[in-house]
Amino acid sequence: FNQLDEKIRLKRFVQLIHLKEPTLCSGSRRHHGTLMAEEAKKLAAYAAVDTHIQNNQVVGVGSGSTIVYAVDRLGKTKICFLSIVLIQARQLILQHGLTLSDLERHPELDVAIDGADEVDAALTLIKGGGGCLTQEKIVAGCAKHFIVIADYRKDSKALGQQWKKGVPVEVIPMAYVPVSRAIARRFGGEAVLRMAVSKAGPVVTDNSNFILDWKFEHAQKWKEVNTAIKMIPGVVETGLFVGMAERVYFGMEDGSVKTRDPPIN
Ligand SMILES: O=C(CO)[C@H](O)[C@H](O)COP(=O)(O)O
Numbered sequence: 001f002n003q004l005d006e007k008i009r010l011k012r013f014v015q016l017i018h019l020k021e022p023t024l025c026s027g028s029r030r031h032h033g034t035l036m037a038e039e040a041k042k043l044a045a046y047a048a049v050d051t052h053i054q055n056n057q058v059v060g061v062g063s064g065s066t067i068v069y070a071v072d073r074l075g076k077t078k079i080c081f082l083s084i085v086l087i088q089a090r091q092l093i094l095q096h097g098l099t100l101s102d103l104e105r106h107p108e109l110d111v112a113i114d115g116a117d118e119v120d121a122a123l124t125l126i127k128g129g130g131g132c133l134t135q136e137k138i139v140a141g142c143a144k145h146f147i148v149i150a151d152y153r154k155d156s157k158a159l160g161q162q163w164k165k166g167v168p169v170e171v172i173p174m175a176y177v178p179v180s181r182a183i184a185r186r187f188g189g190e191a192v193l194r195m196a197v198s199k200a201g202p203v204v205t206d207n208s209n210f211i212l213d214w215k216f217e218h219a220q221k222w223k224e225v226n227t228a229i230k231m232i233p234g235v236v237e238t239g240l241f242v243g244m245a246e247r248v249y250f251g252m253e254d255g256s257v258k259t260r261d262p263p264i265n
Pocket residue numbers: 062063064065066067114115116117126127128129130131132133136
């Protein structure tokens with residue numbers, strides 16, 4: 001990793017020069033005076049990568065549209081970089097010339113970086129809107145630092161205020177009905193099997209499982225609920241990330257970046 005040939009070094013150098021473009025939005029990307037979500041994602045991703053990731057670190061990368069900007073930034077600015085990825089982000093990593101690895105070779109990560117569907121005031125996250133939550137939680141759990149990137153639409157005081165689709169729960173296919181009933185009975189609301197948009201049948205995860213989207217009715221004690229749902233036979237993982245994120249970067253509508261750290265208890 002440490003011996004990139006001169007040609008690659010030069011290429012990287014040229015890319016770094018090009019990166020001197022302003023990271024804040026240009027006027028054309030504003031819509032009625034506010035930053036559009038795509039540009040806000042980019043702001044958050046670039047700020048997080050620049051702050052938390054150094055060359056030669058082992059970095060876990062999640063999935064989703066926001067993480068694309070983080071990988072882009074990594075590919076342009078970090079040399080001799082090693083990434084641990086989920087199945088979904090594999091192509092992305094390779095396209096950007098980053099080195100691919102896995103948890104067998106690198107079970108301990110310096111940093112994991114990922115998007116979220118919603119972030120509350122305590123840094124509890126809902127993740128899995130894109131169907132990838134178990135692998136993301138494993139990767140985040142292996143990292144010394146778990147950093148989240150999001151646009152302003154994900155910023156929430158309490159879960160459910162912004163993300164209306166519920167908490168994703170990955171389940172073993174044969175168990176989706178009993179798990180759905182158990183969740184509704186114990187915690188209220190409704191846990192609905194996620195159906196594929198472009199084909200008939202349910203969404204199938206990278207681990208060949210199904211996803212239930214639990215539309216909860218009211219705020220809950222998320223740590224306890226997460227533990228209790230995981231105890232239901234057939235549940236693989238939940239999209240509730242409690243006490244995992246060390247910092248969240250929000251790209252804001254006004255072109256600034258807001259950070260949030262966990263509350264001190
Ligand atoms: O958990 C995820 C995938 O399952 C994503 O991190 C989450 O859905 C955020 O995605 P995006 O960056 O596209 O808003």
